[in-house]
Amino acid sequence: MATATKTSTNGKDTRRLIMGNEAVALGAIAAGCDFYAGYPITPATEILEEMARVLPRRGGVFLQMEDELSAMAAIIGAAWGGATAMTATSGPGFSLMQENLGYAAITQTPCVIVDSQRGGPSTGLPTLPSQGDAMQARFGTHGDRPALVITASSVRGCYDATVLAFKLAKRHRMPVVLLFDAVISHMREPVEIPPPPPPPVRNFPALAEGDPRFGDAPFVPFGYGPIAVVTGLSHGGDGLAETRRGVQTEAMIIDSISKLDQDPEIRAEWTGDYRLDDADVAIVAYGITARAAREAVDQLRERGVAAGLLDLRILWPFAHQRLREVAAKSKTIVVPELNLGQMVMPVRAAVEGAAKVYQLNRADGTLLTPEDIAAFAISVQGGQDA
Amino acid sequence: MPKLGLDIDQYLRTEVLPTVWCPGCGNGNIVEGIGTAFQRIGLDPEKVVVVGGIGCSGRTPFYVRTNAMHTTHGRALAYATGLKMANPELTVVVTMGDGDALAIGGNHFIHAARRNIDLTAIVYNNGIYGMTGGQEAPTTPVGSRTTTSLHGAVERTFDTVELALAAGASYVARTTTFDMQEIPLRIEEALRHKGFSVVEVLTQCPTYYGRLNRIGDPSDMLIWEREHTADEPVTLLSREEMVGPLRTGVFRNNEDPEYIEVYREMCAAQGGSYAAS
Numbered sequence: 001m002a003t004a005t006k007t008s009t010n011g012k013d014t015r016r017l018i019m020g021n022e023a024v025a026l027g028a029i030a031a032g033c034d035f036y037a038g039y040p041i042t043p044a045t046e047i048l049e050e051m052a053r054v055l056p057r058r059g060g061v062f063l064q065m066e067d068e069l070s071a072m073a074a075i076i077g078a079a080w081g082g083a084t085a086m087t088a089t090s091g092p093g094f095s096l097m098q099e100n101l102g103y104a105a106i107t108q109t110p111c112v113i114v115d116s117q118r119g120g121p122s123t124g125l126p127t128l129p130s131q132g133d134a135m136q137a138r139f140g141t142h143g144d145r146p147a148l149v150i151t152a153s154s155v156r157g158c159y160d161a162t163v164l165a166f167k168l169a170k171r172h173r174m175p176v177v178l179l180f181d182a183v184i185s186h187m188r189e190p191v192e193i194p195p196p197p198p199p200p201v202r203n204f205p206a207l208a209e210g211d212p213r214f215g216d217a218p219f220v221p222f223g224y225g226p227i228a229v230v231t232g233l234s235h236g237g238d239g240l241a242e243t244r245r246g247v248q249t250e251a252m253i254i255d256s257i258s259k260l261d262q263d264p265e266i267r268a269e270w271t272g273d274y275r276l277d278d279a280d281v282a283i284v285a286y287g288i289t290a291r292a293a294r295e296a297v298d299q300l301r302e303r304g305v306a307a308g309l310l311d312l313r314i315l316w317p318f319a320h321q322r323l324r325e326v327a328a329k330s331k332t333i334v335v336p337e338l339n340l341g342q343m344v345m346p347v348r349a350a351v352e353g354a355a356k357v358y359q360l361n362r363a364d365g366t367l368l369t370p371e372d373i374a375a376f377a378i379s380v381q382g383g384q385d386a
Numbered sequence: 387m388p389k390l391g392l393d394i395d396q397y398l399r400t401e402v403l404p405t406v407w408c409p410g411c412g413n414g415n416i417v418e419g420i421g422t423a424f425q426r427i428g429l430d431p432e433k434v435v436v437v438g439g440i441g442c443s444g445r446t447p448f449y450v451r452t453n454a455m456h457t458t459h460g461r462a463l464a465y466a467t468g469l470k471m472a473n474p475e476l477t478v479v480v481t482m483g484d485g486d487a488l489a490i491g492g493n494h495f496i497h498a499a500r501r502n503i504d505l506t507a508i509v510y511n512n513g514i515y516g517m518t519g520g521q522e523a524p525t526t527p528v529g530s531r532t533t534t535s536l537h538g539a540v541e542r543t544f545d546t547v548e549l550a551l552a553a554g555a556s557y558v559a560r561t562t563t564f565d566m567q568e569i570p571l572r573i574e575e576a577l578r579h580k581g582f583s584v585v586e587v588l589t590q591c592p593t594y595y596g597r598l599n600r601i602g603d604p605s606d607m608l609i610w611e612r613e614h615t616a617d618e619p620v621t622l623l624s625r626e627e628m629v630g631p632l633r634t635g636v637f638r639n640n641e642d643p644e645y646i647e648v649y650r651e652m653c654a655a656q657g658g659s660y661a662a663s
Contacts, residue, residue: 035472059658061471061649065464066497073461073494074468077437080455081472103458222435222453222469223476229448231456240402241448241456 021046027162032200034060035083037074068093088114102141128365155189212237272311279308282330295370323350394421410604412563412589419569439486443510460490499553520594556581
């Protein structure tokens with residue numbers, strides 16, 4: 001977990017007090033984002049407002065669209081126009097984006113989508129936090145696809161996660177989802193943020209007529225190479241539809257999924273450990289709940305319980321192997337979440353009975369506190385099944 | 387690549403033919419009109435993107451030898467808006483059916499028109515959902531039979547031209563597949579126009595609309611088109627009563643401020659250099 005550092009080249013505190021949503025906007029600019037399309041929604045609106053303020057000054061594009069369906073569609077169109085594009089929303093808007101998110105996946109379009117989660121379902125709890133979209137971020141669109149979903153538990157973490165999201169979106173040619181929540185998005189912390197770089201210069205690999213455009217091919221937008229065919233229909237490397245059997249598309253999707261698991265940067269950033277080496281009780285958490293869990297670990301240690309934290313910084317692809325390693329050492333696993341039990345499902349699947357898994361859930365818009373998590377960890381230590 | 391021997395072969399992706407369209411369908415005439423307009427202007431295929439939605443008309447991008455983007459149902463204009471803003475040097479043409487543009491995509495249609503962004507939207511209006519087998523569309527004439535209005539359509543009919551005009555499109559025209567010479571003419575005007583252009587083309591669906599309404603074969607449907615339209619571009623806004631045939635022609639062609647130019651000025655005022663390349 002990245003923490004704020006107090007640097008002082010001239011003895012002055014250069015940190016800025018900003019909220020998570022501002023950190024996302026700053027991270028996007030730092031990563032070369034030059035196109036934003038969005039629609040107002042609490043608690044993500046400040047990202048929209050910040051991008052509306054900053055992008056025109058940099059010659060970038062800011063578009064307030066008529067809804068989230070069109071915001072998602074516009075960033076995909078923009079990527080194919082050569083832009084580095086993003087949108088941000090919350091649960092209701094994220095639900096609306098799902099069909100076009102699937103289009104971004106099957107057309108291998110790099111783009112970044114922020115979902116600042118709020119209580120759901122439906123309009124739910126607009127100003128209160130939730131982690132209810134963990135599964136939607138993975139399985140929300142119809143069909144199978146590779147998924148990259150990144151979380152954060154601090155304001156600086158929002159910035160770093162955003163920079164990473166753009167990098168991975170480009171490298172893997174896919175939509176990347178940043179999964180935050182109402183508290184992280186609106187929380188203010190002092191952070192050191194580097195000055196923004198100059199506006200990005202577009203640069204794409206040269207392609208010859210007839211070169212493949214999908215699968216392993218590099219992403220080259222319209223107008224930067226030979227003519228291209230892009231479709232949401234199952235297609236081969238040339239982009240032309242294969243409607244009788246989806247053999248080539250299936251192969252490309254399987255290949256993308258396996259490439260994510262092999263990416264050294266994903267492997268490095270996958271999880272964050274805190275006091276986990278000798279832990280009997282491993283708390284597996286992510287986002288705002290990981291922040292509370294970290295504090296719970298300290299409280300448990302003070303009370304003589306050898307606890308540790310596994311922070312799922314990259315939620316999807318899921319860190320199966322890491323979970324198996326943790327389960328081999330810590331025989332008790334606690335999964336606190338602000339939902340009725342979502343990421344506990346892949347945790348159980350990965351652990352396969354090697355450790356007892358206990359879930360602590362809350363979906364009323366209230367955060368789980370360090371005390372809640374510590375007390376729950378102590379209560380399950382006796383070993384009774386949850 | 388195989389040749390059809392047409393003047394516009396260079397703008398057709400002939401290797402993917404035949405099309406998915408039924409014999410007698412009017413969509414091929416519209417594709418020919420698009421190719422002809424491209425050729426008359428001399429567009430570079432690498433600098434053109436044809437964006438389609440979902441449905442019969444949405445397949446157009448596959449048949450035009452330019453960049454092609456076959457998107458999701460109803461959202462073609464939203465994709466095209468992002469694309470055009472990201473690279474305004476591209477000529478972006480959007481092909482949609484009546485259901486695609488006016489039912490599922492109605493919201494994007496009115497907002498693209500409101501922005502007056504420099505896109506050419508071609509609405510293939512056959513009055514029915516063809517790809518899914520002949521269901522009622524918002525453009526189905528009252529009383530017509532479809533598989534979801536077997537007793538005659540009772541919902542009122544959307545008028546593409548009225549909607550486009552009211553929403554702020556700066557070029558609006560309507561023609562029909564009977565008027566073969568006029569299709570490329572209108573598309574060329576729309577392409578040359580700076581702003582949001584709408585060309586509605588009434589096109590025949592003999593398989594569903596024609597059969598369910600007992601109009602006859604494709605040539606009978608073309609005659610039906612002629613009999614139900616009149617080349618007199620007056621609208622509901624300027625007529626006392628909406629009676630008689632559907633009017634065709636150019637309903638608006640003005641120089642309202644175009645969105646990309648307005649956006650560029652706004653950036654410049656803030657010190658930003660938009661699409662400077």
